[in-house]
Amino acid sequence: MKTNVYVLYGGKSVEHEVSLKSASAILNALDRSKFNVYPVYITKEGIWCNLGLLEEEIEDVKQLQIEPSTTVAKSIGEFLAKDFREGEKNIIFPAIHGINGEDGTIQGLLELLDVPYVGNEVLSSAAGMDKVIMRDIFARHGIPQTEYTSLRLHNWKEDEERCYQQVEEKIGYPCYIKPANSGSSVGISRAENRKELKKSFQEAFLYDCKIIIEREVIGREMQTSVIGNDYPKASVSGEFIMERPFFDYNAKYIDGTIIPVVPARLEPAVADNVREMAIKSFKVLNCYGLARVDIFVTDDNQVLVNEVNTMPGFTALSMTPVLWEATDGTTYAELIEWLIQLAFQRYQQKKSILYTRGVEE
Incomplete structure (x- = not known):
């Protein structure tokens, strides 16, 4: 039996459009011989819209958007009652960036539904999204930062x-x-x-x-992907050639002014230090599945962690898949299947936890 993969995207977030791009790439890359693929669009108002079984490739992100005529609560209820194939092998892939998707809210709902899902859980999502909480945790664990x-x-x-x-x-x-x-x-x-x-x-x-x-930190920003559950692995690091003081939204997604360099131009010892710090940051935030860790390297090779992104951009050209391709040849499609396998492993691990007291004899 094929696995049903429900890809959630869009959402009530300023990163709505970025999510559409990630979802389009994920949907097209999923192997139809292994997966039944169901796109689930969440509007900017938070309304869930199931587009049904996807059999053809997405050519334009506009194909992923529809105009709903219902309420948020009713739409979620209808999805669970009519569209979610309960009793089959299911998994959710939340390809939602930012608030209401990457901050633990969707993850909390999926935990209540007792369904496997890709990526970080409630705690790591919430802590990674809140830059103040994240830095407070880093400070407690001695992770260098500005x-x-x-x-x-x-x-x-x-x-x-x-x-x-x-x-x-x-x-x-x-x-x-x-x-x-x-x-x-x-x-x-x-x-x-x-x-x-x-x-x-x-x-x-x-x-x-x-x-x-x-x-402000004067240095180059390295991006490193970390993937895994109990024994996470770090990719090689990448960097961008700086054309602006910092990369705002337009530079990242509209202007096309970012030039990636993979692997990053680092001395071997410094590169190892960056990867080790990325894994440490991943573990400290209690991450599972994946994360992208952004780290500054100064001119004197000081390493300072900037942030952890618990659901990084996920198009085929995004840094996460590019980094793994450069690390060990992992393709975009293989990366997605790897994350799905990790999600099922973590789900089975959590199923062994007792939530009620045992009966005393």
């Missing part, structure tokens, strides 16, 4: 001057201001003075009620 501080929206509204002074005294200029929960560089900006800092706060608070401010 100096940072965080502020909440109500603090800023109550006393703007005090917030700006806190940043200037603790972090200084230049610094980066980011929404605590966001991805794909949405809402992120760089400030070199008070005027730019004010504007950056305004921008970041549009996307979250908590922001993080980080001291």
